[in-house]
Amino acid sequence: MRRSGRLLSLGLALIVTLATLVGPGTAAQAAPVTVTNGTQFTDTGGAVVHAHGGGVLKVGDYYYWFGENRNPDNTFRAVSVYRSTDLRTWEFRNNVLTQSSATELQRANIERPKVIYNASTGRYVMWMHKENGSDYNEARAAVASSATVDGNYTYHGSFRPLGQHMSRDITLYNDNGTAYMISAADDNYDLNIYRLTSDYLNVSTLVGNFWDGAHREAPAMFKRGSTYFLLTSGATGWSPNQAKYATAPSISGPWSGWTDVGNSNTFSSQPAYVLPIQGTSTTSYLYLGDRWAGAWGGPVGDSQYVWLPITFPSSTSMSLTWYPSVTIDTATGTVTGNSPAFYRVTARHSGKVMDVVGYSTANNAEVKQYTWNGGGNQKWEFQDAGGGYFRIVNANSGKCLDVANASTADGANIIQYTCGSGTNQQWQWAATGDYFQLRARHSGKCLDVVNAGTGDSVDIQQYACNGGTNQQWSRTES
Known part of the structure; x- marks a missing residue:
């Protein structure tokens, strides 16, 4: 009995020792996860994650994602923060800045x-673009800070940098303790780099405007090796455009000119942030972009x-390739793009396939049935939209299978349209x-x-489900 008691004591001591080594509240090592692109995240409580135009800061084992949480009229509601160890499972932590944080935030736009x-100060410092909520004439930077990463932030006010420069889309970069703010100025025709004061609460000096008249916004800065990269978008409102980047051996330059990256509309997104993911095997760099609902008229x-x-491709160049999903392993630091699977979708009664007429890439192009010929306009990707539904995306155009005008009527036309969050672009693949x-x-x-036409170019519509073979489909990977 005495020996058993001694073994029990040793076991308890081992548990206590292990607990001490692990530390209180330490997160378990994250497993690899897959993130589907062109969708919304939901948090662990099932609510939509509102972290638009945001950035990510790693503290301990957790990644903290800050971003815009807006009212339905697009005015400021809060800056929300979520945390995750794997970058897929997000826990809502707090609305760290709200309309009630300061009088000037009661009616405002707070972005990025x-x-x-x-x-040195032990404080987390937030910078934002601030407008008055009714127009975009203020063009001010705003600052807040907190003693804890996900606590309530104290609002320190808004201003134009150095009392004179407009400041719209912004980002921050911490270069081994020296902090910089990069913001669009002069109605987005300039892009200024500022060095911050030692407490990070104000601007110290203008490092430079290296791209006078470039008309760029949405800056995201990161460093890889000895090269600094600045990724930006054009200034075309909600509509996506061609992303471009510049490089330099130092933040103070000399900076290169702009180089295109990604496709002509950056895969229908705009840069928000570039996140380095450092793991046991490597450090990967993850592009975080927003697909703004304003592009299709949504909030x-x-x-x-x-x-x-x-x-x-080289130490001073970068590349972006489209993948419908990515697999992220924060433990090893690897990020892998997953190539899409495309299918031909065949009507049972006719043996013909879903086809976008004339290989069109335009919105509102008709979807009809046609004899299979292997064209990209007859190939479709099934993207998980959550809840057992899919967005069905055409390989040729990148646009979604859509019920025109979100009609609920029998006979409503089926078209392709820019992918959005509408439920008229979400389909259940239901076995019969x-x-x-x-x-x-x-x-x-x-x-x-x-x-139930069997000929080429017969139209496709939505209709009340009735069990007919003209409503039954199969899919074959192609």
């Missing part, structure tokens, strides 16, 4: 919040996220025997070949 840590709260791995119905989420109606 970024947070860095000041080791900011309906915006989606596009996350892509950045690759580096050996075949499947495609049911529109917004209406509950089925994808239907008009009048």
